[in-house]
Structures are given as C-alpha cells and as structure tokens.
Amino acid sequence: MSVRVRFAPSPTGNVHIGNIRAAIFNWLFARHEGGKFLLRVEDTDLERSTPEAIETLLECMDWLKLDYDEPAVYQSKNTQRHLEVADELEKKGFAYRDSRGGEGECVVFRMPAEGELEFDDLVKGRMRKKAKDLQDFVIVRSDGSPVFHLANVVDDIDMRITHVMRGDDHVENTFKHLELFRAIGSKAPEYVHLPMIVNNQGKPYSKRDGAAFVGEFREQGFLPDALFNFLVLLGWAPGDDREIMTRDELIEAFTLDRCKTSAARFDIKKLTWMNGEYIANQPREEFKKEFLARMARAGLPATPLFADLDSVLDPVQPRTKTYSDIPSNCIYLFTDDFPFDEKAVNRRLKKEGVRELLLEMAEKFETMPDFTEEALELIIKEKGESLGGMGAVVHPVRVAVSGVAEGPGLFELLVLAGRERVCARCRKAAEMAD
RNA sequence: ACUCCCAUCGUCUAUCGGCUAGGACAUAAGGUUUUCAUCCUUAAAAGCGGGGUUCGAUUCCCCGUGGGAGUGCCA
Numbered sequence: 001m002s003v004r005v006r007f008a009p010s011p012t013g014n015v016h017i018g019n020i021r022a023a024i025f026n027w028l029f030a031r032h033e034g035g036k037f038l039l040r041v042e043d044t045d046l047e048r049s050t051p052e053a054i055e056t057l058l059e060c061m062d063w064l065k066l067d068y069d070e071p072a073v074y075q076s077k078n079t080q081r082h083l084e085v086a087d088e089l090e091k092k093g094f095a096y097r098d099s100r101g102g103e104g105e106c107v108v109f110r111m112p113a114e115g116e117l118e119f120d121d122l123v124k125g126r127m128r129k130k131a132k133d134l135q136d137f138v139i140v141r142s143d144g145s146p147v148f149h150l151a152n153v154v155d156d157i158d159m160r161i162t163h164v165m166r167g168d169d170h171v172e173n174t175f176k177h178l179e180l181f182r183a184i185g186s187k188a189p190e191y192v193h194l195p196m197i198v199n200n201q202g203k204p205y206s207k208r209d210g211a212a213f214v215g216e217f218r219e220q221g222f223l224p225d226a227l228f229n230f231l232v233l234l235g236w237a238p239g240d241d242r243e244i245m246t247r248d249e250l251i252e253a254f255t256l257d258r259c260k261t262s263a264a265r266f267d268i269k270k271l272t273w274m275n276g277e278y279i280a281n282q283p284r285e286e287f288k289k290e291f292l293a294r295m296a297r298a299g300l301p302a303t304p305l306f307a308d309l310d311s312v313l314d315p316v317q318p319r320t321k322t323y324s325d326i327p328s329n330c331i332y333l334f335t336d337d338f339p340f341d342e343k344a345v346n347r348r349l350k351k352e353g354v355r356e357l358l359l360e361m362a363e364k365f366e367t368m369p370d371f372t373e374e375a376l377e378l379i380i381k382e383k384g385e386s387l388g389g390m391g392a393v394v395h396p397v398r399v400a401v402s403g404v405a406e407g408p409g410l411f412e413l414l415v416l417a418g419r420e421r422v423c424a425r426c427r428k429a430a431e432m433a434d
Numbered sequence: 435a436c437u438c439c440c441a442u443c444g445u446c447u448a449u450c451g452g453c454u455a456g457g458a459c460a461u462a463a464g465g466u467u468u469u470c471a472u473c474c475u476u477a478a479a480a481g482c483g484g485g486g487u488u489c490g491a492u493u494c495c496c497c498g499u500g501g502g503a504g505u506g507c508c509a
Contacts, residue, residue, distance in 0.1 A: 010509055042509070098506085106507055124439075133437045138507040148509050171439065172504040195440080195502095202501050230446090233458095237447055241457045260447080263502070267445045270459040280472085319471045380468075394468040406470030413469095 003035025004162045007066070008075075008152070010042040011053040014213035015060045017266070018167060018197045018205060021231045025194060026165045027066050028232065028254040035162070039068040040155055042075045044145070049076070060214040064224045065247075073159060075151055082146035085154050085184060086139050094183040095139060104142030109149075109180065111136050117175045122163070122192045123259045129175045137176055149173065153180040156189060165192040168263075169204075192256060195235050195263045205266050221294070221323025222271065226278040230271045234264040244277055276321040284310070287317050291326055298327035301334050307416045315408030315416075332402045333416065336425075344405040345432060348395040355433035357383075358400055361393065362426035371419040373411040380410075400429030 007023040009015060030037035039061065043049035061068070086107050089095040099105045112131040121127050139150040146154075156164065171193050181188035199209040211217050217227050229245060237260075238245070238253040245253070279287065291313065292302050304312045312333050320326060332338040348354070364379055365371070380397070384390035394410050401422055407413060414422050 008509095012509090045509080101507055103507070108506065127438080129438065133505080135506055141507045143507090145507095147507065152509085167503095168439075169503055170509095172437085173509095175438095193439090198502080200445095204502085233446065235446095239448070241448075243446090243458055262440050264447090265445060267459070270446065273459055276471085315471095321471090377468085384468085390468055398469060404470090408470085410468055 001162060003030055003033040004038065004160055005030050005035065005165060006038040006040050006073075006156070006159060006161055007061075007068075008040040008042050008155075008166075009057060010045060010049065011057045012045075012048045013050075013053045013056060014215055015057055016212055017214065017217070017231065020060065020064065020066075020214050021197060021234060022166055022194055023061070023066055024064070024228060024231055025192075025236070025254075025259070028250055029163065029165060029256065030069075031251045032254045036069040037066070038070050038073070038159060038161075040073040040075060040159065042148075042151070044076050044079070044148075044151060046076065056215065063218060064214070064228055073155065075155060078151065078155060078158070079146060081158070082151050082154050083140065083144070086146065086150060089139070089183055092183070099142070101138075101142065106138050106142040107140035108136045109139045109176075109183070111176065111179055117178065119174060119178055119188075119191060121171070121174075122190055122256045124171075124193055124261055127171060127174070129172075134172075134175055139180075149176055149180065153177050153184070157181070157184065157186045161189045163190045163192060165194060168193050168196050192259070195260055197234055197266050198263045200265065202263070202265075209266070210268055219324070221290075221325070222275050223278045223282070226271070226275040229278075230274050234266070235260045244274065272321050279320050279323075280318045282317070284313065284317070287320075288313060290323050291316075294323050294326040295334065298331075300327055300331060304333045305335065305417075305421065307418070311416060315412060319407075329407075332404070336421070338403045340399070340403040340432070341405060344399045344403070348399040348405065349429060349433045351396075352434065354396050355430045357387075357393065357396060358426045358430040358433060361397060362423045362430075365414075365419060365426070366423050371415065373415055376411045376414050396429075396433070397426065401425045 005026040007026050009019050009023070027037045029035075041049075041054060041057065043054065058072075086095060089109065090097070090107060093110075095107050095109045097105050098108045111134050115131045116128055117131055117134065118126060118128045137147075137149060139147050141147060174191050174193070178188050197205045199205045206212055211220060214227075218224075225247070228247075229243075229250070232245075232250055232254075233243060236254070236258055239258055242249070242253075288309065295302060303309060312330070316326075316330050316333075320329070361380075361383065364383070365376075368375055368379060380393045381390055384393045387393065395405070398407070398410050398413070399405060401413065401417055408416070417425075
C-alpha cells in the first residue's frame, strides 16, 4: 500500500514554524516514498478559521513549495459524517451520553478500564500506557459539535492516511485515537511523533522568542529554500556531514530512522548564515526581483544613480544575509540623500587633516585622465604612502562616498559611483570632517 | 500530584559497544583583501550524576536530577 500522509493545521491566522516543520517532514516522507502528501484544513473552530486565515495558510504552503497531491479537505464540511460515527459508537456502546460538566449533555468515548495500551512509534519506538492512566474523553460537545479527537480520526480514515506524523505533544492523544480506530473498526495508521522546536528556556518556541510564524520569516527576508533546509535539520540529519542540501537531495536522503527524539532549539544565527549561502548562490534574476521589491517597499528608486543595476548587484548579492537588509545596505548607490553611520563618521572623518585630504582627493579624482580601478588604486596608494598606509586614504573616502564603513571594494565602489558623484560626495563630507 | 517522553561542545548534530568523540553555526586568534563579506589556517568548546551489564560503555539496563508533554467539553 502506498504512503498517504497529511498536514492538518488549524488555520488560525499564522502558521507556526513548529507546524510547518511537521508539514515539511510529512512532505519529504511522501516524496521519498513516492506516496501522496495531502492537506486537511481543520477549520472547525469557525471563529478563528476566517477566509483570510485560510488564505494565509495556503500562501505559506505555496511559498515553501509544499505542494499537495489532492484537493485540500476542509474538516468543517465533514461534521455530519463525524456525528454519524459518534452515533454509531454510542449505539454500539463504545460511547455514552453524560452531563457531568454541567453544560448539558455531551457524548463521551469509553476508554478501557484496565490493561495496557501500546503502539510502536516509528521514531520513538514502543510506547506504553496503563489504561487506568487514561480517562474517557468527550467526542461530541454539549452544543453538538464534534471534538478534535473524533474529527481527526474519522477524517484520517476517510482520507486513507497511512502515516500520521505530528508533534510530540500528541503522543498521549495517540492512545485515545488508537482506541477510536479500534471501536470504529478501522485499521489505524502508523504514528510518528516529532520532537518540538523549543526556545532557550526549553519551552515551546513562541512569538515571544522572535519570529515564530512562517510569514514573519518571509517578511524578514529569508528564502523559502533556506528556511526549509534549516527546519529539516532540526530533528533530522542525513548521517553524513552534509548540511546545505537541495530539495532533491533531501528527498533522496530523508528517512524516518534518521529522525531524532529530542527537542531542538531554534537558532536564528545559523538560519541567517544559511540564508546568506542561499542568496549568494541564487540566480541573479531571482535576486534582482526580490531586490527591486525591497527597494520599492522602502520608497527607494529602482535604478541606481550611476552604472547599471547588474554592476551594482555584483558586489551586493554575495554580501546579503537576508533581504530585509537590502535597502539600508545599498541606499547610497541609489540616492544622494543617504545617512551617515555615526560610528564610521567619528572614526574616519572626525580626524585631524581629513578635511584637507578629502578636498585634495576630490581634486585628484577630478583631474585624473581615466577614472578606472587601476588608476584609482595608483593614486590612492601614492597618497597613502605619505600618510603611513593606504588605509589613511581608503577609509575616509569610503565613508565620504557611502556613509558606512563596509561594502564593496573601494576602487570598485568608486568606479560604480562615477567620478562626478565621488567628487561631490568627498567635498560634501569634507564639511563634516575634523 | 500523577502518567508518559527526552538528555553529546553555547546551538544544530554524527556516533547504531572499541573514541585521539567528527562536522556545521556562533565565538576567539592569525593569514589574504583598501573596508566588510568571502576564502584559508588555528584555537577553545560536549557525553547531567550514581549504580549495574560487559574484556570494554556516549552508545544497553536501573535509580536520581533536569527539561518537556499530557491528565473528559482547545487543537
């Protein structure tokens, strides 16, 4: 029988990285096994499951390229079926009506009173629980609506799910679910419980710990492939020393026996590093598209003041860690109205003789015959020798032209900026000097 | 309180009884570079504690400790 797995999120506005990680594992498993990956939207909480929330969910799936193989199932459409099953269970004596909660009559599923319940988790191994440690549980609320446990199991049956892969926090539920399958008379799927993603305190990773929702990572300028790659490595490893892997490599290598059993902390620094690697290797056209979008959003022009966009992007792309740092990192290439970094100004401009130096260099730049990298290097080197090192010229000029202390190679930068701008900026910065 | 789960460098992880415990991120030092990023070299950095099983335990078992999860109308 071929593998059928599902991702079953409740659409509550944003998709948590823990949930999407579960989705990724399901997706990889399905693709590795040549099975089906399905989406079931558990939208039974009508108040929180707004159309916008569902839209957000689908966008996340799309962004991460988690394609599913059959039309999405909406759980709220199956309510009748859930209630029929509850009726059946009640008729057969597996469930009973009770009003102990006081809110009216609900339907309660009867758990075994004694004995031991067990199942083999494909990652965690054999799980056992004494029957007396599990209580009966509500499957239909007093308002007539089916509860998660019931709906989840019935839908898994109807969707012919073969493997349920979900968060660790569901292990206890699994004992209940297994009893439901048994009572309904249906073969239960295999179960796989994935460790949680936690914060520095070991608690479930939440919005308080930083970006916690897929949309936030997208907003902050992470690539879907980088996030995907990073998340897979939380709780799974290929066994060799590979870390940056393509989708195909991940699909090829992904097996359940390499999943971990312990919780993993979310390390944004490593994600950022990985994202930088992905950006550096991104096709120029893709980078350009995102670059322009970010510039537009920041209200900056789409075309550089000088040179063409590609020349400007050459030094920018390999230095970009996340898209969100694009506007501030290259604003000086697109407008003369750029900010000066205070530290850089204090360190490189507010020094004895810098004013004169900048004016002199502006003069030299203006009069040199060819404004090329080679010629610039000669001139700057020459001037530097009289000042005890090229740095004495390079640093002030860099800050004068870009406002910041880091960036592309200076000669490259000057040529990009063009003679006219360089001279103007040197003279303007000279006023800030000393 | 009870039940269950988990436990290797700061972090993510490798190790399926033989380990001088490997890799990556982060950190530190050095080299390359005009700066930053990159790149190269190097350093520091781990088996929670106690018992057992074994010729030999990070690896298997038990106890403790720590963390997490769950315990009838959330999912």
